[in-house]
Amino acid sequence: MTATDLRPPAERAAAEPDRPARGRAAARAAVTGVRRRRARRTLLVCLVLVVLIVVVLVASMITGDVPLTVGQVWYALTGRGTAGTNFIVYQLRLPRIETGLLTGACFGVAGAIFQSLVRNPLASPDIIGVSYGASAGGVVAILVLGWSGFALSGAALVGGLAVAAAIYLLAWRDGISGYRFVLIGIGLSAVLASVINYAITRAQVFEAQSALVWLTGSLNGASVDQFATLLPPAAVLLVAALVARRWLSGLQLGDELAVATGVPVERARLVLILIGVALAAVATAAVGPIGFVAFVAGPIARRLTRGTGDALVAPALVGALVVTAADYAGQHLLPVTLPVGVITPLIGAPYLLWLLITSGKTRFGGS
Amino acid sequence: MALLEKAPALAGPAAPPHRLSAEGLRLGYGDRVIVDELGLSIQPGRITVLVGANGCGKSTLLKGMARLLTPSHGAVLLDGKSVHATPSKEIAKVLGLLPQSPTAPEGITVADLVGRGRYPHQGWFRRWTAEDEAAVTDALTATGTLELADRPIDEMSGGQRQRVWIAMALAQQTDLLLLDEPTTFLDLAHQIDVLDLLTDLNRRRGTTIVIVMHDLNLACRYADELIAMCGGTLIAQGAPAQVITAETVREVFGIESVVINDPLSGTPTVVPVGRHHCGGRTDR
Numbered sequence: 004m005t006a007t008d009l010r011p012p013a014e015r016a017a018a019e020p021d022r023p024a025r026g027r028a029a030a031r032a033a034v035t036g037v038r039r040r041r042a043r044r045t046l047l048v049c050l051v052l053v054v055l056i057v058v059v060l061v062a063s064m065i066t067g068d069v070p071l072t073v074g075q076v077w078y079a080l081t082g083r084g085t086a087g088t089n090f091i092v093y094q095l096r097l098p099r100i101e102t103g104l105l106t107g108a109c110f111g112v113a114g115a116i117f118q119s120l121v122r123n124p125l126a127s128p129d130i131i132g133v134s135y136g137a138s139a140g141g142v143v144a145i146l147v148l149g150w151s152g153f154a155l156s157g158a159a160l161v162g163g164l165a166v167a168a169a170i171y172l173l174a175w176r177d178g179i180s181g182y183r184f185v186l187i188g189i190g191l192s193a194v195l196a197s198v199i200n201y202a203i204t205r206a207q208v209f210e211a212q213s214a215l216v217w218l219t220g221s222l223n224g225a226s227v228d229q230f231a232t233l234l235p236p237a238a239v240l241l242v243a244a245l246v247a248r249r250w251l252s253g254l255q256l257g258d259e260l261a262v263a264t265g266v267p268v269e270r271a272r273l274v275l276i277l278i279g280v281a282l283a284a285v286a287t288a289a290v291g292p293i294g295f296v297a298f299v300a301g302p303i304a305r306r307l308t309r310g311t312g313d314a315l316v317a318p319a320l321v322g323a324l325v326v327t328a329a330d331y332a333g334q335h336l337l338p339v340t341l342p343v344g345v346i347t348p349l350i351g352a353p354y355l356l357w358l359l360i361t362s363g364k365t366r367f368g369g370s
Numbered sequence: 371m372a373l374l375e376k377a378p379a380l381a382g383p384a385a386p387p388h389r390l391s392a393e394g395l396r397l398g399y400g401d402r403v404i405v406d407e408l409g410l411s412i413q414p415g416r417i418t419v420l421v422g423a424n425g426c427g428k429s430t431l432l433k434g435m436a437r438l439l440t441p442s443h444g445a446v447l448l449d450g451k452s453v454h455a456t457p458s459k460e461i462a463k464v465l466g467l468l469p470q471s472p473t474a475p476e477g478i479t480v481a482d483l484v485g486r487g488r489y490p491h492q493g494w495f496r497r498w499t500a501e502d503e504a505a506v507t508d509a510l511t512a513t514g515t516l517e518l519a520d521r522p523i524d525e526m527s528g529g530q531r532q533r534v535w536i537a538m539a540l541a542q543q544t545d546l547l548l549l550d551e552p553t554t555f556l557d558l559a560h561q562i563d564v565l566d567l568l569t570d571l572n573r574r575r576g577t578t579i580v581i582v583m584h585d586l587n588l589a590c591r592y593a594d595e596l597i598a599m600c601g602g603t604l605i606a607q608g609a610p611a612q613v614i615t616a617e618t619v620r621e622v623f624g625i626e627s628v629v630i631n632d633p634l635s636g637t638p639t640v641v642p643v644g645r646h647h648c649g650g651r652t653d654r
Contacts, residue, residue: 030516031507037481037520038503122475246494253489259469262438264542265462265490311475311482 045314048307052320056104059327063100064092066335094227102225102289103327103343105237107296109286111322112244112315114297115304116279119251119312120272123181124358127298128163128283131188134297135195136166137287138218142199145214146206152232156288163284166191167276220293220344222330233289240282244315247275252313293344295351296322302354325350387414387578388464388545390435394444397427397434404430405602408444412546412595417572417579419589422599423623428582429470429550431599435580436467436548448546462490466544468535470551474523480534481519484509487541509540513567529560536567546578547571554584561585565592586623590614590637598622614638 064076069091071079078084079092114127128134140162144150150158169191174184199218203211216223253266254275261268283297304310304317329346390412397405405427412418412435420428433439435446437453445452453461466487474483487509488502510516513533518526523534532552539547549568553561569592571577583589589596590610598605598613600622606613619627619640626643 027507027511030511031503033516034481034507034510034519035503037479038485038498040520041479041482249489249492249494249497252486255475256486257469257473259436259438259467260472262458263436263462263467263469264487265457265459267458305477309477311478313475 041309045308045310045317048304049317049320052317052324056320056324056327059324059331060100060104063327063331063334064096066331067091067096098227098230099222099225099330100327101230102233103222103330104323105230105233106286106290106293107300107323107326108241108319109237109282109322110293110296110326111300111304111318111320112241113279113282113286114299114322115301115312115315115318116244116251116275116282117297118301119255120275120279121181121184122255123185124302125185126181126188127301128279129292129294129297130192130355131170131185132166132190132192132195133163133170133188133280133283134287134292134294135192135199137163137284138292139195139198139202140165140284141288141291142202142214142218145217146202146210152228156232156236156285159288160281160284163280163287164277166195167280171276216342217291219342220291220347221342222290222326223342225290229289233285236281236285240278240285241319244278244282247271247278248313248315251275251315255311255313291344293326294348295355296325296347299351299354300325387576388449389414389447390465390546390578390580391447392431392435392444393447395431395434395441395446396443397430397439397441399439403442403602405434408603410597410604410607412578412580414578415572415576416594417569417581417592418595418597419593420580420582420597420599421584421586421589421622422605426599426622427602428599430602432467432548432550432580432582436465437461438467438469459490462542462544464545466539466542466547468539468547468549468552470554472535477522477524479520479522480510480515480537481506483523483534484515484537484541487538490542505541505543509537512540512571513537528555529557529563532556532560532564533567536564540571544577546580548580550582551584552581553588561588568592586614586619587632587639590639591632591635610637614640 061073061076065071065073069087071088071091075084075088076092079088084092110129113133114129117126117128117131117133118124120126125131137159140158140160141155143162144155144158148154148158166188170184170188173187176183203214206214250266250271253261253264254268254271256264258268261271286293300318300322301312304314304321305312307321308314308317310317325347326343329350330343333341333343333346392408392410395405395408396403397408408431420432422428430439434441435453437446437458440454445454447453448456448461448465453465484506485498485502488498488505491502491505492498507516510519513536515530515533515537518530518534523531526534532555536552539549547568552568553564556564565588568579568581572579581589581592593610595608596610596613597607598618605622606618614629615638616627616629619625619629628641628643629638630641631637632639
């Protein structure tokens with residue numbers, strides 16, 4: 004039974020006198036058990052997140068200027084609603100919720116990809132300037148070019164990609180060091196902030212106002228049309244991210260072991276960066292750079308599932324939950340109505356401070 | 371033993387052994403050439419140990435053979451085909467590597483880490499299979515790390531950790547395994563432990579093993595074939611008893627020595643000569 008053990012049974016027994024030699028089947032059952040326990044935990048975490056998201060969704064559907072009952076919403080969703088409830092459900096509340104869910108998932112996955120790739124919790128797109136790049140592209144598109152829809156998404160994507168390319172080129176020195184990557188990203192963020200401010204000061208007051216709301220990150224602009232613009236690219240990118248996930252697991256081992264296990268390192272890294280940038284850009288184009296969602300989603304998911312940061316479903320769910328819950332809070336729980344982008348930093352900023360205070364050299368200086 | 375024969379990926383002596391060689395190899399970093407015009411052939415099914423002074427290019431050569439470095443001239447050949455012209459995943463099914471200081475993702479468990487060695491055997495849509503599970507179980511059992519399967523690797527001692535890394539390389543089920551200084555940061559007991567483990571692997575599965583190592587005496591004891599390098603070229607290749615003489619040690623390491631026989635293995639043991647404590651013998 005112990006044929007694949009490299010040591011002969013006698014030697015094995017001598018080495019471990021207090022324990023009888025275990026059969027291969029028992030060993031295999033032990034390994035399966037370990038893997039299943041991990042998988043079960045991840046599944047459980049995801050289920051709990053889904054339940055929480057459903058709770059927020061139901062609350063968001065029934066709360067508002069015109070309160071609805073769960074029954075009314077259900078009737079509307081199953082095609083038996085009145086014209087009034089149909090309008091509220093389909094035109095006002097559903098697009099907002101759908102947009103929140105999808106952009107939250109995009110931000111969450113984008114953050115998890117970057118943090119895992121650079122091996123640094125600070126390397127999320129909203130900290131290193133990729134979201135700023137997308138914002139700058141978006142602001143220029145809105146204010147200077149008067150674009151919207153897919154064109155706006157395109158402009159945000161170009162902005163995000165330009166920043167990612169700049170960081171990559173500037174931080175590259177026989178490989179990517181996490182610390183350099185983050186610092187250069189923060190530097191570029193400052194440059195882009197001034198680009199955004201310049202565009203706003205040059206704009207008409209009304210336009211500047213709407214651009215500012217967008218820059219804060221808000222679901223107020225969510226509409227059926229806007230969701231139709233967001234859904235196709237976001238869905239494609241999320242599926243692409245899930246498929247490319249196995250590259251992420253390989254790259255986590257460092258370049259040498261990634262090559263040794265057969266990961267096409269350069270191509271894998273490029274594709275993952277492109278997916279991450281595109282996810283952040285598409286979501287930013289739709290709702291503006293909702294701050295700190297990408298930053299907190301990965302670490303929260305990782306802590307809950309006790310994973311290594313290469314999982315992407317849990318960060319997507321955390322991102323979706325954070326955006327929808329923060330939007331609900333901003334809409335209904337506070338004395339004044341606030342856009343979601345004002346609420347999320349209230350969660351993210353303390354975490355950033357905690358990270359900066361508690362992180363030792365190992366976490367920041369790590370490659 | 372029946373199980374070994376049933377699993378073709380484990381490649382017992384029956385399978386045709388894969389051959390690793392190099393021709394006119396030039397390796398370096400940037401403009402700095404470390405290894406030049408190097409040709410060698412690794413004996414299939416044997417343990418080959420690369421020795422040499424610091425900076426002689428032995429680790430560079432190993433990295434070149436593992437395709438971590440692209441040669442500016444010449445080629446590394448696996449079964450006659452250039453490793454750089456073959457898809458990385460195909461190479462990874464045959465040729466494994468344990469780098470000198472591998473880094474594990476924070477918080478990763480032993481079972482997860484060892485499972486990642488299965489990458490080359492998985493596809494985009496064919497993920498975790500019974501075969502993967504069996505390979506991981508075998509690797510953990512063989513390295514004595516089964517009990518640690520659920521523990522994070524961060525908590526482990528150097529010796530345990532090295533066993534886990536070797537388990538990961540075993541899970542990859544390659545016929546050839548390259549190891550860059552696998553014993554350097556270990557105490558003596560764990561050095562012997564790792565070398566015995568690798569010898570078991572070689573003897574039982576016929577795995578071709580190439581090790582870069584500093585300890586000349588352990589190298590002599592464990593190597594079937596010794597390759598001595600100096601200044602980026604091969605000085606000698608052959609059985610330790612043929613390669614290791616006072617002359618080779620002088621040429622490779624720049625030190626006088628007395629070569630005696632290891633009382634246990636009968637292999638050469640190098641006793642270095644220094645300026646002190648050598649009974650007045652200072653040949654330099």
